[in-house]
Amino acid sequence: MSAFSESALLKKLGELNSSQQSIQTLSLWLIHHRKHHAIIVKTWIKELQVAPSEGKKLTFMYLANDVIQNSKKKGPEYGKEYALYLPKVFTHIAETCSSDKLFGSLGRILNIWEERGVYDSKQIKEWRARLNKEVKDGGTASSSAKASEHSSNGSNGDVVKEKSEKREKRKHEDRKEKVKRSRSTAATEEKSNAGQNGESEHLSPYLPLGEPPEPEELIKALVNIENSASSDAVVRERIANLPPEISEIGCLNKLEDKDAAKALAKQVNEAVQLLNEYNIRLASEMEERTKLASMLRDFQAEQKELLAQAETRLVEYKQKLSRMVAVQKEIRDHLSNLPDLTQLPDVTGGLAPLPSAGDLFNIH
Template identity: 85%
Template sequence: MSAFSESALLKKLEELNSSQQSIQTLSLWLIHHRKHHAPIVKTWLKELQTVSEGKKLTFMYLANDVIQNSKKKGPEYGKEFSHILPKVFTHIGETCSSDKLFGSLGRILNIWEERGVYDSKQIKEYRGRLNKEHKDSAAATSSATAGENNTNGSHGGTSKEKSEKREKRKHEESKTKVKRSRPQVAVEEKPNISQNGDATHLSPYLPLGEPPEPEELIKALANIENSASSDAVVRERIANLPPEISEIGCLSKLEDKDAAKSLAKQVNEAVLLLNEYNTRLAAEMEERTKLASMLRDFQAEQKELLAQAEKRLEEYKQKLNRMVAVQKEIRDHLSNLPDLTQLPDVTGGLAPLPSAGDLFNIH
């Protein structure tokens, strides 16, 4: 995974879009570099304050993904974001007016409260900062409208009442919408669920983990090679078990008590062997599931590294083309310069210049 630098972070934030893949890829990169959480969150806040309303929502989805999926690695991001989230919600409340933005942020806050990402007191503060400015701007608009209506003479009181009724009706409708939207939260938590193709998933249900180191992956692959299903010795023992221990019809062929005891002993040994082998197979299945996740995460990382390498390769190709063009221009320039070897030999010194008298005397 590429090394961390502020310029790399700025470039990734600039290229961030609302697709789920874009958000998850950058989230994985940020979690991998969580030791730089302080400058990362600081840069994130600085950039959020300059982008458009639509991209502010994308930034919030990114923060949500990082906060939730980094919990298993450590609390760094959750704590760092908690210090700046009041400022974030105040900024959005003051500068934004999109109903979609406020609705989506409300759902994020609901998820954080339900999952215990932040305590109820913090969520209440975030919600208050977000809605306070939003309500204040709406109230200012309502007051301006009421002031205009009051200039209409005797109908001023009636217009004001109508305005208040409209505001009350809008408030009731918004409450109804919130109630209707709450059951949909569970749907949004499912993997790969999106609305209109954007990343309104709040958080992936099965997030990509931190990619394993190559040595760790090689060790896991080696363990699978030596797993139960590859144990030829035990498989051969099971294959060579006598048919009498598994065929009920053979019981009728028993001639005496000693033969029955011998068969019972063989059956018990076979059961013990099979139970042990089944336990090993179950453990192998768990290891294979874990390995599949590791391979998925490793593959995602390699794809990102490949994309970055291809991008760098293209940049270097362009630089090479420019260098070749400069080199050709220099060669052309050199070919147009005079050949110094063709100049007269001045080893013995140049002839003395004529004096002023020589130039102006007429002979």
Template identity: 70%
Template sequence: MSAFTESALLKKLSELNPSQQSIQTLSLWLIHHRKHHTVIVQTWQRELQNVPEPKKLTFMYLANDVIQNSKKKGPEYGKEFSNVLPKVFGHIGETCSSDKLLGSLGRILNIWQERGVYDPKAIADYRARMHRETSAATAANTAGNGSDTAAGHKHNHNSSSSSSGNKAERSEKREKRKHEERHMKSKRSRGSHHQSASVETPAAEAENGHTPPYLPLGEPPEPEELIKALTSIENSASSDALVRERIAKLPPEISEISCITKLEDKDKAKVLAKQVNEAVDLLNEYNARLSAEMEERTKLAAMLRDFQAEQKELLAQAEQRLDEHKKKLAKMLGLQKEIHDHLSNLPDLTQLPDVTGGLAPLPSAGDLFNTLH
């Protein structure tokens, strides 16, 4: 990946857009340069305060991606962002009024709480700071009615507070219910599609009429970790030929209920019961191994998806660098040709007359005057 500089970071932040590819690409770059996390987070905070309201949400999606995907590498980003998030949510609460923005940020906070990204008290503080402007407006409206009688003022204040509280509570419950429904739907989708690589981007979600937080792909695994996971699959239950052969050779009478009626004495019944018990134990153990293998293969599919996404991003960067270097090479070759042409047009010094004996003296001013007349 390209080297880290603050100017490069500012350029990438200015080019950031709400698409999944843009957010994920920059997130990978930031995680790669996590040793500069202090400068990165401070720059992110400063730029977020200066961008238009819609882009503030994109900046928060980026932070969400970096915080969640950097946990394996280390806690640097999680701790550093926790130092600035109170100010960030306070800034958003003071300067932003879009219900869409505040609702999307509320869903990000729900996800952080659900996944244990931050302490519930910290998340409650973020939420309170984000809604500070609404609370201030309510207080201002209440104060504006000070000319009423004390009883009327108290009645209006209580009614307004009760109404606002009920409305906020209903809104919070509705938002939580929608979030849970989306979460369950997402789980069912992952279960049926084995964690499909497609993740709906914020732009696409906006087109569909809802804007839940951008849920990033998992953190790309290290090559050694991926190789280890692939190797373990080679020794999985489905490739255990010995156990499969034992199951194939089980006597048919242990699965045929009609065979029970053919038993003639107690000893044969005991033998059959022993065979059935052994077969049940064998099948239970093998089924458990197969279930574990399914989970491993699901995890492996996610690892391959994330690894492929990272490699595509690295490939795109390598192709971009190659294109830049090709352009530089073309310029250098053009300069080389110009220099060569210039040199070929210069006079050959070896063809000049021999002046080792000295040149004739220059004519005097008088000689030149006489010559002209």
């Protein structure tokens, strides 16, 4: 990967777009240079604040989310550093943005962070409050109350200030209520559309799928699946060999006495217990298979990223090798054009000695 510099970071942030490839490529670059995490996060928030559109701000948030989650395995530097600036970020977005899509996407990111334990619930609650302007409203109300208190002391300037703050507060509350209604309507429509399409609500493709497992964990999960309930031939054979009369109501009419009925009831109870235990094992196996599928997906995604990095390094090294071969050829050509000192005539002993300093400055 290219060397880190602040100018290179600014260039990459400026070229960042909303495509998954663009976000993940820059995320990998930032994680690779995580020792510069402090300057990276500071530059990130500066560029987010001056981003020309709400879509660009959302792209910056997707980038931060990708870096935070995918860097957990290699170190907590980014998670801790971003946590210092996220309150300011959510406040900035709440004050400058109004897009329902933006707020909905940020809400899903916060939900993911809470579900996956990226940040604790207290932090998530605070950031969600800032995003919904609840913290700001509290501060406005507090300042308004202080203004009212000062006005009771007879200060005309404070009275004017109080009236101004009340007007601003009413405007802000009206705007807040309008935004809440629009967000609620948008969320309802989104869920309705998801239900009509037969699809559950899904997260943005820019959200990382999960922490990739270690190879040992994946191997262990695969071995466990091999020894799962569906592979238990003994139990399956027992179920297959159960007598038909325990599952057919019509066979009850063939019972001749009470002892036969008790014997059949015992067989039915044993079969029910066998099937219940097997069904529990199958349900557990389904959960394990679902987890395994997720592990395989995350592992495959990580391997693809590693492959892409290896391919990039291979191209770089091939280019370096090509340059070195060219330099090697130049050196050989240059050597071939140099004279062979062994072919020069032997001039030792045939030349007069050089004059001394006294000879040079001796005036006759």
